[in-house]
Amino acid sequence: MSVTVVPAAGASATVRRNFWRGVWRVMRRKPSRMVGAAIVAGFALMGIFGPLLYPDPLPRDTQALYAPPSWRHPFGTDFEGTDVLALVVTGARYVLLTAAVTAVITVVLGTAIGLFSGFKRGRWDSVLMRLTDMKLTIPGLPLLLVLSTIWKFTGAIEMGLVLGLLGWGGVARAVRSQTLSLRERGFIEAARGLGLSTGHIVGRELLPSMAPYIAMNTLIAVTGAVYAQVGLFFLGVLPFEANNWGVMLNLAVFGGGALTTTAALPYLLAPLLAILLLTLGIVLVVDAMDEIFNPRLREE
């Protein structure tokens, strides 16, 4: 019989503390990861607080249409004389909200279908996977374009909903193959043998093991949603949204002649830069993700 009694709560608290210390360690291992985390956090803050930083409506200066970059307007102004930086900052909310909705739907739906399919196997699996195959085969962007002719995407949430419903295929496939391989792992078999509930097996054993995949897929879904959405706005197939990155791109190119003369170039570059920066941030964070979720790598 043992001498030390380790209270359960104490143990898990330690575990949790260890986790965050591990995360910190992983982040510190490469400075680029800190930069990535800072960028992602910055965009998140921008999405939440960005619109609060500026008056609504944004001030216009009709004496300075397409003004060149200056201290007052680091990225110049748009066709109406509105500060481009302000547009990017306030526009982040719509873009990121859609992206968040998309990511949540993509990941929840994809994970649920993938888990169900991989865990149940058999007939359900074949049906769901055929469906997934089909979804993956039908090209997304053309489908979106065609869909946009009969569907009106109004508002960030609806937009995210549609993108999410179209985007779960990849996640489902990945989660399913993960589930199938984990299913054969001893600890899942043991849990089944012990008679633990399916809820426990899925929620406590499978999901945490897949957390890095799911987290990575979430981030990738976020970027994917940002791209798809901004791209559709850029093509002009989505309804106008005053300060949206994609609309900015559209107006810069097709209204402002950014691909012809330099005046509207800052107006074009600002949202492009925002997208690039967001991508960079997410790329760097994904790089750290694998180590964060692997207790072994976390502690090394």
Added chain:
Amino acid sequence: MITGTGITKTFSRRGGVLGGREVPALRGVDFAIEKGGAASFIGESGCGKTTLGRILAGLESHDSGEITIDGVPMSSLTPRRRQPYFRRVQLVHQDPYSALNPTRTIHQTLSAPLSLRARQMERAGTGRPRSWIGERAEELLSLVGLDPGYVLPRYPHQLSGGMRQRVVIARALTVDPEVLVADEAVSMIDVSLRLGILALLKDLRDRLGVSVLFITHDVATARYIGTDGELYVIYRGQVVERGPVETVISAPVHPYTQALLSAIPVLHGLETPGEQRVVPTEALDASRHDRGCLFAPRCPFRTARCESERPVLGHDGGTPQEHACFHPEARTVVAVPVSHS
């Protein structure tokens, strides 16, 4: 008490549109394990012994045959109602690295089944205090020879292979099983630690009355776990010899058993080789042969009869053990210890 009669299992291997082919894993296996007893299944990889273990643990279904647990035939129950029976059979995996969830501490790993157990007992009116789970976890770890204070808060990767295998056994014990199915439970453990685990299993038999079904390719460990138990020798899904451990080892009658035992390296200096060692023909692609005695293509003693007719398990030739051979003859193949001065 668990018995099986005529357990059959066939896997169909996927081979593209053509439909693949059928691979028989078990061909009508009978067995019985007494309470607190031991049974060992030996055979080479792919002989079906692992499949049998998984079927017993309820992780795999079988095609035909009947499994009876505590006198209840499983075929009479719905899959849902079978579960509590199969829960009494716990599998100890070969690989202690994959048998534990790397994202969960040992504490978490043990408390999940324990809280399930606590709920069951509560329903049965034998409710336990909240602290029971933690106490029981410590108790079980101590039982398998681990220091709970050290082990509980740790992740599997922070433990050695031997410690992990003990944790796996402790986890199996959380549900108070009647049978432990140990599938190559020590093959991935360092040599010097193996005996510790084996001794633990043996000890559990004695102290808790748990039966052990031992699946291995190593006859000597089978002997260690259950000198008093039964030995089943399986070749390509068929039990070819079955009898008390010591009998089968010292006087095997089936040529396959003899070949298997002959192949065990001799510790020269400590032992001298058995006199009648049997070296089988190497049939590199015997798996396609499906007529007559399954071992015939490799058997040095085969006759025409062996090619056409399949022998069944029985006591033919008056041997103490059952066997499936038309030409049973006990041979001394096992090395004997050198008597030290």
Added chain:
Amino acid sequence: MAAEQSSEQSSDRSSAPGVRIRGLSVVYRTGAGELPAVSGIDLDLPPGTITGVVGESGSGKSTLALSLLNAVQPPGRIAAGSVEIDGLGDVAALHGDGLRRARGRHIGYVFQAAQNSLNPLKTVGGQLLDLGRSHGMGRSHGPDDLRGLVREARGLLDRMGLDGARVLDSYQHELSGGMRQRVGIMLALVLNARVVVLDEPTTALDMITQATILRIIREVHEERGLTTLVITHDLGVVAEVADNLAVMYGGRLVEQGPTGEVLGDPRHPYTRGLLAAIPRLAGDIGEARALPGRPPTLDSVPADGCVFRERCALRMEVCETGRVPVVSWGSRTAVCHAVQGAREDVKQTVTAGTVTAGTAIADMGEEQA
């Protein structure tokens, strides 16, 4: 001694090269600095013999095997010592093309059976030709060389009970485990290497296949006059095949000597414990005893004193620090304070303190020769 080992009359035996490992230390770079995986190994492989090295995980046996080819993989490196091979010199000092040519031509390496040591996209024959070309065949001497090589390979495979022509035409996935291992042996020998290192040659093979492979190893060894090193965790394998036995623990050699002698009369507490922990098929099964504790890992090997003391029943104060004496008697050596104390009846050479074990082994080697 077993029949398989009684082939002293083999014609080639005298011309087999000897191998002398001296003071070999290999370290691995980790987060906690450079840690030794193998330290101060002195080992002779007498010409024409099979030496078995037994050790558990973390004992450094695989690192030792790779050192023989100067092939320790980063982040490891040979920190000190030499591996002298007759007719080749110090392998540890070789590098570049010289080292490459030594591999394969002078030293053959056979991989763990569980490992896939063949390129999955090429037939065995294709890889054989690549091997030949790597060693200068087919370019300066014309295709005859390569034809000869194929003939040799087919001969070896046929010798091991395979259909050589068919195997050469096969891909790895078309071969069974036992066949792959024979191909591995063929590739190690086909360039006429006389020093062969086999790393866990039978792990993951079935019992019967293992027995066959071990027999082949022994026979080929005799026929071709090799100097062979077998690395394994399985005492049975060594017992079956090796002339001499070396036991490793925590990166050190703790005991060595002729196989039969060591097994019949083990002296080091670890060797004894290990033997006692292996259940046998005959005799009193109750005699088997577990060895307490667990093998050290790279970062838990004691830097000073006896590496085995944590698990040793005979642990003494003297074991805690300093060097452990190398005790030699006859053709045997054990590295243990307890052995030193107990073995008064035997004529012994005790090298303590600054004298390395190597000298003792060198003495032993001379005695044998």
Added chain:
Amino acid sequence: MALHRSRARAVAWRLAGHLARGFVMILVVTTISFLIIRNVPGNPLAARYEKLVEQGMAPDAAARAVEVLYGFMPQGSLWDQYVGYMSGLARFDLGESLMVPGSPVSDVLLSATKWTVLPVLAGTLLSFLVGVVMGVYAAIKRSGVLGDMLAISGSLLHGVPQYVLALLLGAIFTTLIPILPAGGTADILYEPGFDAAYIGSLIEHATLPVLTYALAGYGGWILAMKSSVVTVLGDDFILAAELRGMKRSIIFRYVARNAILPLFTILALSLGLLFGGSIFIERIFNYPGLGLMLIDSINNRDYALMGGAFLLITVAIIVANIVADLLYTVIDPRVRGEGETA
């Protein structure tokens, strides 16, 4: 001999299975596109009416003229329309384009396809070659700063959407340093044919689209190749070859061949995907390929063309899937071997 025959048979069976699945997929896709197209609001006829009225035509006359065009749309129940549409498809009759009246959709698609296929092929192959080479380099230098930079830039390029790259390249080469033409396929003054001037003009016009395809693909290849090489380098047989004293050049070949194998299938797949992925690039550089055609047809409410383009893009992906799988069967002996046991 027998081996080869059974391999061939296995490949044939595999192909048959793929074709069957591809057929079902095409059936589904065409049904979807039919349903979508039949539900599109706002039809081109209303726009035509508007134009006619603006031209000064009396509204009723305009209405009549438009009604004539309505007759062009099949009347009848949805099912009848569906049957008509599908039976047309079975005859490779995709209908007639509304945007280009009198032209079968298939002709219109065909003329657009070559302008998609050529730059996509050029860009993808270019990025594949460069990406694979840099991927090997990144794998070898993976623990260094340079390897890190290569990997991160690869991830970034891989992650960034095509239109961002296209816009950046466009801004650089047509606005800041205007050295490249911003659109079209070739200068009309050069008679199409196999002469230097025409081909030079073709190349000049295709430079920006091809460059964008290449840059967009490059990141993926470098990442894929890097991870593939790292995996192969960790494989036992590489160490085995080293310990057998194989030459570095031969070992490099082993690594390269094993590492590149999975990439070929991705290559085939990505070629299929790029048919649909060319929309942004073609739009930005006004390159008259399938993507631009799809957008045009959508804006003109040209149902038939829209459906045709959508179908073609999907079929390209299905075909690419089949090709990828067969390619894999042909080049990987492990998969090839499966046929034997079957």
Added chain:
Amino acid sequence: MGRSLTAVVSILGLAAVTACTGGGAAGEKSAGGGAGGGVYTTIDGNKPGLDVNGPFNPWNPKGNSFQGFNAMRIAWSKNHLTDPNQFYPGIAASWDIAPDNSSITLHLHPDNKWSDGQPVTAEDVKFSIALAYTQGSTAFALDPGAAGAASDVEVVDDKTVKITQDMKNPSVTFVRGVMDSFVVPEHAWEGVLPADFWDKLETARGEGAEAEAARGEITALSEKVLAFGPPKDVSAGPFVLERMNPGEALLVKNKNFYNAANVGPDQVKLLNYTGNEQIWNYLTAGKLDNAPFTAVPADVMKRIVATPGNQVVKGYSPVAVGLAFNQSKKPYDDVHVRRGLAHLIDRAEVVKIASPEGGTAAVTTSGIHAKAAREWLGGELDALEPYNVDPAKAEEEFKAAGLTKKDGKWALADGKPWKVTIHIPAPFSDWVSAAKAITSQLTTAGVDAEVVTTADYPLYLSELAEGKYDLGFWLMALGPAPYNIYQRLYGGSNGWNILGGKVEHSAPGKNGNWMGGAETVDVEGVGEVNPGELTAKLNSVSGDEQKAVIGQLAKAANQDLPVIQLWDYVNTQFVNTNRFTGFPADDSDLLRQPSGVWIQLGMLKKKQ
């Protein structure tokens, strides 16, 4: 999206034959081989997106017939400010118009030939008119009651055709309708029409079931005609199509053209474009000898002008754009709301933001382009309410409409929030900018406003017509025929349709009435008028009476504000004088015709 202003251009082309073109001398690298007169490079304003598969068919919107180059009309309209009956010669060299517009006699160029050497005959004209019947046109309408329709087409001799108007329902647009017809070679179009076409037509022009059937047969030919194209281009214009690729079309001089001797360029290169930014790129590179009406942002304009040889030519363009109300939606049914909004919109600022080079802020809402308004209305124009920016007045108007102001925001009379939603087709980026600017102005003034875009113009139009929008942008003031001008405000879209020669008013939501205005308007100083009937009257009345009606309509529009006129388009064109000379000057009537017309008239000469 990039279709943007160009799409407007194409509408302008179709609507009013405004168009464009300028020219340049084509001294460019002549790789194709046309040494003599050089290559003239331009774009066809009517055809964004050249189509290699398009037929040689002027009626086909994607056809490879380029007006003025290889596609010919009987004559080219001047689009005079007020007189629709002025033309430049096309297929017809001259014409006699009966004083009462009852007939027109065309005299073809005596020595004009098709590019394949066949002469251009009166039969070709008659055949082409038959084709026009299948397509529906003003002068050649099947409907027996249609205004300004022809009753007879008579081949007088080989080079003379007489067309008579059906005087039951005459219109001043008859002549214009005839002249606008395309002429194609009968010999190349054989078999498109049945032999008994004219008999059928006769029947169709009658009454009863038989006529109905005949009309059906003829209209059924429409698609066949639309899809037809001769295997190779047979042109009576100055050029004939040589070859195409998706990027460009190359035309070479038609040696048989009657005025071939005076045609400057040897070759014409028509560049493909799918968006305005492409035209800008061509222009900044100095590639185009002429670009027809093209809107440009200010900075792009600077860049274009800086290119050597480039010049800007500006002329009159009879079209304006207005913010139109759907008066069946609250609160836009209240004229005070409309007026209040008009007082809040700074048209000058909107134009500055949206179309600084392509438009001038509307003087006020008169329904007419300011230039034409000056001609028609004279001083009366100044008497109209100018709707200057005046928040105080706006407040007054809103209050009069019962709107309330809460926390600085205007709300509906019932206290519900009010949001002005302006719909715009997404591809028209000038409209998008303008709408955005308007919403910004309104929001600043306390009126919550937003822009909502619709994916494309066809969808926009159909949804607009279905009454789905509250406010939308609407092209108006399409000159020069006065009926066309007001038809946009008081025509079908506002409920008035001419059926069988009679004006009928439909209720809002019916028969395409989405503007939903009142049937009569009480106009200050005029009294109760029915603007739809007044508009229809413009078809038949002439001279001073026309002027009077227009005066009334201008007042009605000004007070009733079915739309807020935002800006009048300026026909801004670009020419490059490096290669060609002789381009039309500012304000030339020719600016409203494609540059092919300038060339066929012999204006453009290679620069020496």
